[in-house]
């Protein structure tokens with residue numbers, strides 16, 4: 001079976017003023033509901049584990065009921081960092097989940113087709129990471145605002161979520177990262193830490209991460225709500 005971990009335990013600090021980003025309204029629904037509904041309607045997903053802040057556990061249960069998230073198997077409380085929240089989700093997976101799709105609820109434009117593409121890749125190769133080729137030229141800045149070099153753009157991809165893996169592989173990777181006292185900012189970074197290359201799944205449609213307040217407006221327009 002394939003399970004999903006939907007992460008919604010962040011603090012949303014860059015949104016400003018003490019908001020709980022995952023529960024902010026985006027048109028008619030809270031932000032986290034868009035991702036939950038995409039996984040609910042994806043035929044390749046069998047179970048959903050939702051990770052939220054402790055004070056949102058009850059509200060989350062109610063939200064899943066309201067939006068008909070029948071694949072929900074567990075709601076767990078997250079940790080101080082994204083990595084801690086992912087590990088909390090991994091610990092809560094049903095034992096029969098051979099594959100796991102990890103997703104940031106801050107990306108509400110995720111679609112069942114994108115989820116399926118990452119699952120297919122993970123089934124075949126062990127991993128499938130939503131990614132796009134970088135269109136901007138990227139600068140390396142060592143200090144202040146002084147650009148010191150320009151990496152070869154043809155080698156640069158931006159990764160997002162979902163990131164789907166064989167469960168055994170991503171567990172082993174995160175255990176190694178934790179044992180070494182390290183932090184990674186995305187799941188495929190944990191794979192790299194154990195010397196495993198992650199497979200990227202090219203996705204050109206918008207999949208932006210709601211980070212600052214303006215992103216909610218843009219996302220609402222893309223969703224036409």
Ligand code: CTP
Nearest residue numbers: 008009010011012013014080081085104105106
């Ligand atoms: N996340 C989480 N637990 C954390 C930190 C982040 O579950 N301790 C989740 C967020 O809910 C989000 C995703 O990881 O869906 C990506 O994180 P980000 O966009 O950085 O969200 P926040 O951490 O909430 O925002 P900020 O960094 O501005 O505080």
Ligand code: MG
Nearest residue numbers: 010011012082
């Ligand atoms: Mg964050």
